Amino acid sequence: MDSLPTSATNGPGFTAETETEPHARLNFDLDVDLCVIGAGLAGLSVALEAAQAGLSVAVLESGRIGWGASGYNLGSVMPGYGVPIADLIARVGLDHASALWALTREGMEIVRARAADEAMTDVALSDGALEVSNVDRGDRLVERLQTLGVDFGSEVEGWATDKVRDVLRTDRYFHGIHYPTAFQIDGRSYLRGLERLARRAGARIFEETPVVEIDFSGIRKRIFTPNARLRASDIVLAGSVHLGAPSRRVAETLLPVWRAAALTAPLGDRLPEVIGFAGSIADTDGVDHYRIVGGDRLLWASGETTFEVAPQRLERIVRRRIRTVFPQLGGVAIDRSFSAAVGVTVHGMPQIGELRPGLWVASGFGRQGLATTAIAGRLIARGLSHADERWKLFSPFDLVWAGGRIGRIVGQGVYLAAREGALAAGALARYRERAADRTRVRDARAEVKREQRQARVALLRSAETTRALPPNPPSRRPVPPPSAE
Ligand SMILES: Cc1cc2nc3c(=O)[nH]c(=O)nc-3n(C[C@H](O)[C@H](O)[C@H](O)COP(=O)(O)OP(=O)(O)OC[C@H]3O[C@@H](n4cnc5c(N)ncnc54)[C@H](O)[C@@H]3O)c2cc1C
Structure with a gap:
């Protein structure tokens, strides 16, 4: 895996380097109300909200802050989850699904409000997201607009194919859905800002402090790290796919999915000629997700694997996808590429809630972790004080074993089949x-x-x-009147 994005590039936002706080390891025993395991978006969001609610909080991170997927996210803040809406409704019913959807809108508002805080520097907020269809299925568009706009009360606009192709010069896309209230931030700057906010609220964050064991018995739980021991009334497992020994049961419910992304070299005047949309763009099949950063570069995510692969291979995948969708751009040079593993659950929904008294989980955020981790933090912090039990909306989504190594092989097969299926359906639509x-x-x-x-x-x-x-017949000219002579 590549190191964290650096200032090697000149764009604002994602490409900007942010200063890092001096990191401290935990070398002494500590007693707190809440111990959070993992300092990614999920762990920091819980820590911030819990500290703001007045709890004493310690966050233990085995690597550096943002070492997991959180340090690499593309910064698109969208409503919803990684599960198709129809499946969500089929599983829990329309009202329940709508309430869950509303939580992600609340998560978006939390992120937007945080992004406006002075602790967030270089967060580079920009508005709007476009979800484009690879196939010409206007009936599906109407159905989706009905569910999103009417049933779920989201702000959405349907865009006809002509309008989509006006802003995206490719024949690969047909109609689309515009989310005017979705937005983009610099993912890395947001994470750093979140860290600052959490520290400011009183949370103590320790890096290079892996949790190796937990003793769950007793009202005060004991948490073991190589050099210290913690006691806490409550624990939040926010370690995602890297959690390991502290709770194998939770770790094994997540399928690790490495998501690849790359930042191109500056593309000059060619770029605005082919992409005239400032927000993020994703296709409905989840094949590509990209946006312009710094005015003349593309930040592009494409390609997933359930086993880690070499960055060069990922780079090739992204370059190929850019050339396929926008051949007018020609061969683009990649300045940096990176990948990180997100945790995907079997049911596709995040795991948010209390597993047993004093033991909470916040993981499985998959590809859409910004709004969902924000709401997870709020729900868990409020759940700890019993002021809010909305986390129970996630109760139907149990911890389901992800199948271990076999699950990863099957997962890769399913992904490839779905991706090939989506690409074939797109090709067929364009052929038609x-x-x-x-x-x-x-x-x-x-x-x-x-x-x-x-x-x-x-x-x-x-x-x-x-x-x-x-x-x-001979012409019958009028006979002139006899002359008067
Ligand atoms: C390339 C890419 C692009 C993405 N783009 C977007 C996007 O545009 N919008 C969006 O909403 N989402 C996006 N995502 C998804 C989003 O980044 C994730 O959903 C989110 O970061 C998950 O956060 P997390 O805190 O659960 O996990 P992580 O970030 O993986 O954090 C878990 C942390 O726990 C630590 N840890 C694990 N075990 C232990 C232990 N035993 N002791 C101590 N610490 C431990 C790890 O070191 C790690 O730092 C993207 C992801 C990737 C990879």
């Missing part, structure tokens, strides 16, 4: 579109020919009619 264009041209030509034929026939008929007519 081209075939329909060809038919239209053929029909138009045939119509012109038919009209020409009709005109010729009409001409011939009129000529024949002319020949068949008797010669014109």
Whole structure:
């Protein structure tokens, strides 16, 4: 895995380096109300909210802050979860699904409010997101707009194919859904800002302090690290796929999915000519997700594997995808590429809530972790004080074993099949579109020919009619009146 993004590039936001706080290891025993394991978006969000609620909080991170997926996210803040809406409704019913969806909108508001805090520097907020369809299925668009806009009360606009292609110069996309209230931030700056906010609220964060064991018995739980021991009334497991020994049961419910992304070299004037949309763009099949950063670069995520692969291979995948979608850009140079593992649950929903008295979980945020970790932090912090039990909305989504190594192999197969299926469906849709264009041209030509034929026939008929007519009678000029002479 590549190291964290650095200032090697000149764009604002994602590409900017942020200063790091001096990191401290935990070398002494500590007693706290809440111990959070993992300092990614999830752990820091819980820590911030719990510290703001007045709890004493310690966060233990085995590596550095943002070492996991959180240090690499593309910064798109969208409503929803990684599970198709229809599946969500089928599982819990429309009202429950709508309440869950509303939580992600609340998560978005939390992120937006935090991004406005002075602790967030270089967060580079920009508005709008576009979800584009690889296939020409207007009926699906209408259905989705109905669910999102009417049933779930989200702000969405349907864009016809022409409008999508006006801003994205590619024939690969058909119609789309515009989310005017979605937004982008610099993922890395947000994470650093979150760390600052959590520290400011009183949370203590220790890096290079892996939790190796937990003794859950007793009201005060004991947490073991190589050099120290903690006692806490409550523990939040926010270690995602890296959690390991402290709770194998939770760790094994997550399928690790490495997501690849790359930042191109500056692309100059070519870029605005092919991409005229400032927000983030994703296709409905989850194949590509990208946006312009720093005015002239592309930040592009594509390609997933359930086993870690070499960065060069990922780079090739991203370069190929850019060339496929926007061939006008030509061969693009990649300045940096990176990948990190997100935790994906079997049911596709995050794991948020209390597993047993005093033991909480916040993980499984998958590919959409910004809004969902923000709401997880709030729900768990409020759940700790029993002021809010909305975390129970996630109760139908149990801890389901992800299948270990076999699960990863199957997961990779399913992903590849789905991706190939999506690409094939896109190719078929474009083939149909081209075939329909060809038919239209053929029909138009045939119509012109038919009209020409009709005109010729009409001409011939009129000529024949002319020949068949008797010669014109001598003209009967009016006889001039006799002259007066
Ligand atoms: C390339 C990429 C692009 C993405 N883009 C977006 C996007 O645009 N929008 C969006 O919403 N989401 C995006 N995501 C998803 C988002 O980044 C994740 O959902 C989110 O970061 C998950 O956060 P987390 O805290 O659960 O996990 P992580 O960030 O993985 O954090 C877990 C932390 O726990 C620590 N840990 C684990 N075990 C232990 C232990 N035993 N002791 C101590 N510490 C431990 C780890 O070291 C790690 O730092 C993207 C992800 C990737 C990889």
